[in-house]
Amino acid sequence: MNGSKRYVTRVRGARESVPVDIAEQDEGNYVLTVRGRPHTVDARVLDHGAVSLLVDGRSYDVELDESGDEVQVLVGFELLTVDVADERAVSLRAGTAGFSVSGKVVVTAPMPGKVVRVLVAPGAQVTEGQGLVVVEAMKMENELKSPKAGTVIAVFAKEGSAVEANAKLLTVE
């Protein structure tokens, strides 16, 4: 049996981070404490990136996909992007800009396509969710929305031009 270890979790889009304490009982069996409530968890990680969890006797089939520091978690029909860091990593990060959607955000093209319309100009004030650029791909027009409220500080996208996946389209601060 090991002692307890603390991780700090943050779901993308959530305002607060949630600490989770984990203590291993024996291989695959844990007690996890979230918001003061302990859960008995029997967890088996499968090869393809899934976890079978028994939480207090209830069965949850969870699919995981790691991408960088984050992990995408699919359970039932809920799909969440969770950033998990142990305490040391969190304190290291404290000096950097990260761990929130503050600061500068670069909006990039999610796939190859064509810029059909640019809806904002540099200097524009935008709200979270406001349309910024329309890109056509797979025969459909797709509006890219602002991930946060702020000011458009640069626009790289040009109407009518082709863009590659991940091409920078504009920056919001």
Add this chain to the structure above:
Amino acid sequence: MNGSKRYVTRVRGARESVPVDIAEQDEGNYVLTVRGRPHTVDARVLDHGAVSLLVDGRSYDVELDESGDEVQVLVGFELLTVDVADERAVSLRAGTAGFSVSGKVVVTAPMPGKVVRVLVAPGAQVTEGQGLVVVEAMKMENELKSPKAGTVIAVFAKEGSAVEANAKLLTVE
């Protein structure tokens, strides 16, 4: 375009080996020559170990599984174990015992189970396919057969004893 390269193939259970010449035309496109007949082959290897082959316009969906020097090939309902070696490897092997079911063969338990019956004693002459040992596993009795005709030179299996997967049961020469 590269020059032609020769591989020597041998299907498990077959008596002869078959040379196959391969010449790459451009990426994924080949001319393969078997028994004097050339085939235009468009081959795409998929991540999970499958090959989509277009041989002279006909489509074959082939699943592969590599295990050591051999590859198991499933096409349609045919499942073959093929040993593929390039010419250099074949000449290296020439000095060794391998590349046929000659010599000593160790019969092993294919899975954990219990030895129910031993059907032969050391010194017995056996034919190919003759039953040697009966192992019970998964609630069924399974008769292990001789992979070749020959003489039983050693029996390790004991009736009533439990065996692990790959445990040596006996040797035929």
Add this chain to the structure above:
Amino acid sequence: MAQGTSPIRKVLIANRGEIAVRIIRSCRDLGIPTVAIYSDADRVALHVRMADEAFRVGPPPSRESYLSFERILDAAKASGADAIHPGYGFLSENAAFVRACEAAGIVFIGPPASAMDAMGEKTRARANMEKAGVPVVPGSNAPFPSVGEARAYAEKIGFPVMLKAAGGGGGKGMRRVERLADFDSAWRAAQSEALNAFGNDAVYLEKYLDEPHHVEIQVFADQAGNTVHLNERECSAQRRHQKVVEETPSPILTPEMRAAMGEVAVRAAKAVGYVGAGTVEFLVDKHRNFYFLEMNTRLQVEHPVTEWVTGLDLVASQIRVARGEPLGFRTEPPRGHSIEVRVYAEDPAQNFMPSPGRITYLRVPSGPNVRDDSGVYPGYTVPTVYDPMISKVSVWAPSRPEAIARMRRALSEYVVKGITTNIRYLHAILAHPDFVGGNYDTGFLPRAHSALLGRHDHALGEVALLAAVVDAYQRDARRRRSLTPVSGQRAGPSPWRLRTRGSRR
């Protein structure tokens, strides 16, 4: 379709994706070899892997591959195919292609070119249907010479009106105009969109029906002119005029309405000399008046629901009719209830943006009365250039509530990793009170949009945190111990391993 009997010994499928796979399956069931065609983007697509033969027809853009008469007919000749099944989309409603097949001596598995002509341009179809006594939505039958005349006509039938591309389909080039002031700019936009999409700027207009139901009737005709209907499909769950969920029977139809609409649909088909499988689409208003909308002169995406309640294989029936065989069935009341959903590689939360990419893991729903018509496989990369529909799930049950429950269960079993899909959104539709209630119109999905996206299960959110932390903990532990993954199962020895090991080498 060439009249008379044609044996059909090998079928080329002029399509891709799930419908190409669907057609291969019926051909295989009938013992007919199949020829796939593929663009460079589809070399390892499932339909290519499953077909008996496969021929490249060009680079990824459809215009240079799946729409190329010449290359497709060349592939048919090279392979010795004596018939072509067009699927839906692409060349399936292209009368010129039908004529090119005829000229090449190849059976086109579909209606004759003349029937396509009669139904292809929407204004001509309207005129033909009015002549045949089929009720149509008030509107124009001919393109207008000027925007002024169009505007005057719109004022006459009253706003709101709907502008539609005469040569279009699939919801493209459609535009609703609420008031006179918006008319001129909307008209020009519709013309330019129609020109870009269909190479034809003809636009017509119709009275806009407020939140109608979209109900369609499946018809089938043999070469002798025997024509029957196979009941309706309710397709009102639409987004941007794209159907998302379909079902049969329609929860709003009485047996009398079904009989009346079926009779009209058969009349419409007969009026144009229809042969094979076709669909007559109707709009049904609040008063349960129904109006001819258009006829789709091909197999529909949503044909599986009709197959469930009739027991027919519509693709096999198309082939039999194309061979000159008589219809082997007649109209019968629907047996039980069937629902279909369309699974897309798209992200509903990001304005349904397509989400191409590699499917890293796939587990499809199964069990009693669940059918998955898929065009993908584990490890497949959904390409960026085509329609992002990857699969259709359909279910059958004795009653509508049971079918809904079964579909919700089936969707809960569907696991696709690597790309984003609309499975959660589909499940939300099946759980929405308006859908469950059964009286949903074409305004349902837009109205319910935020409700369909918004419902989150907070208990599951907490489970997600637990899973993420266990995963991180185990990863850290592995890093510390440099051990192999903890798992409830040990990886077995070599796959397909040999039962009796020799001392080879």
Add this chain to the structure above:
Amino acid sequence: MAQGTSPIRKVLIANRGEIAVRIIRSCRDLGIPTVAIYSDADRVALHVRMADEAFRVGPPPSRESYLSFERILDAAKASGADAIHPGYGFLSENAAFVRACEAAGIVFIGPPASAMDAMGEKTRARANMEKAGVPVVPGSNAPFPSVGEARAYAEKIGFPVMLKAAGGGGGKGMRRVERLADFDSAWRAAQSEALNAFGNDAVYLEKYLDEPHHVEIQVFADQAGNTVHLNERECSAQRRHQKVVEETPSPILTPEMRAAMGEVAVRAAKAVGYVGAGTVEFLVDKHRNFYFLEMNTRLQVEHPVTEWVTGLDLVASQIRVARGEPLGFRTEPPRGHSIEVRVYAEDPAQNFMPSPGRITYLRVPSGPNVRDDSGVYPGYTVPTVYDPMISKVSVWAPSRPEAIARMRRALSEYVVKGITTNIRYLHAILAHPDFVGGNYDTGFLPRAHSALLGRHDHALGEVALLAAVVDAYQRDARRRRSLTPVSGQRAGPSPWRLRTRGSRR
């Protein structure tokens, strides 16, 4: 089964594998939460992952887990389950367990203990059936006090005779004796096998019917005693008394025989006060005389073929009957034709030796009228301790030839990597002239054994060589160039990738 109405709000499934998954599906369709049980060998089995709750019941050996009354009832109490579905095998025909459930106030979804008693011991069942006027195979109704008396009886009814374990089932403990000289040793062997398998050495004997057909009738009864039959299943494709392929209707039954056998089966069920789903098995000889063989007082493995041709969900019907609801259906002629095959992790070429191990890749058949009832998933390791059946594939079609073609197609789509399966063998059965002809008896599979293994397609063998050489060539090329795999598709960017990337970190 406790008589009367019981709501059934949560069902514990006292089973594993495909049948546990099958039952979970029906419960979910009915909106009833499910509780799985698992041994240590099954912690990550599909049924555990799919159920709403899951409880460990012990170590891998069944006796200490899936057969433990106490642990199963403890799990039911801990979870608040008010009903137990036993599936097939394990405790499904254990009258003592039914009584233990009753004592614990838990509904057993199955027949009452008294009906199991009446049908459980084969000799008692024979006697009960003779009393009810059901035709039985000539044989003994009581165990014999000595081998001498048994031998004398065998001489009386004439060799060959069949020795059977009175407490057995599933083909275990059965032994055919050809002549007097072999009788004594066979008798002792059968006794010892029966004792080991069932804890009961009682053996009885019957006249051996030469290559009979095995045809069974599905019956269903509600608590009020309304009893109907749901037609037959032809199960003559057997190997070592294990069914391999089942179909309905039986190709050898006339409507008159179906009616006669159905009437007898209903009489048999009524004679023992049967409730729920049960199956009366008959042997049919060359002259189309039929004889009662045994009654299986549970759901059968092969129930899906009956579901296909009746449209019923038999598991849901079991639950409804257990709730006290009346039968909502009656006997109707079979609609179309259905076939099921059992997919095993076994190697037919190695004497059907089980082939447990990890399933590294899985692609299941789908499309119109194909159903896969599976207990596994990609990445799952088939354990060594249980029955190696991993899935059942069933199909429906309007006619038998179409159903055969469809099953062959479905099997051609089934890809399982990592373990050896009997899929090729199953396909060979579906292609064998005796099966296609329809008049196959229980001697068919043994007789055809080498034909079923032996047919090889040499053209495909050559394709295999080409594939192996291309694979080796590409591996060598990669080694030389240290490049990533050549592939028709590029691996996409990060899975489930984000549509709008922020500059986080």
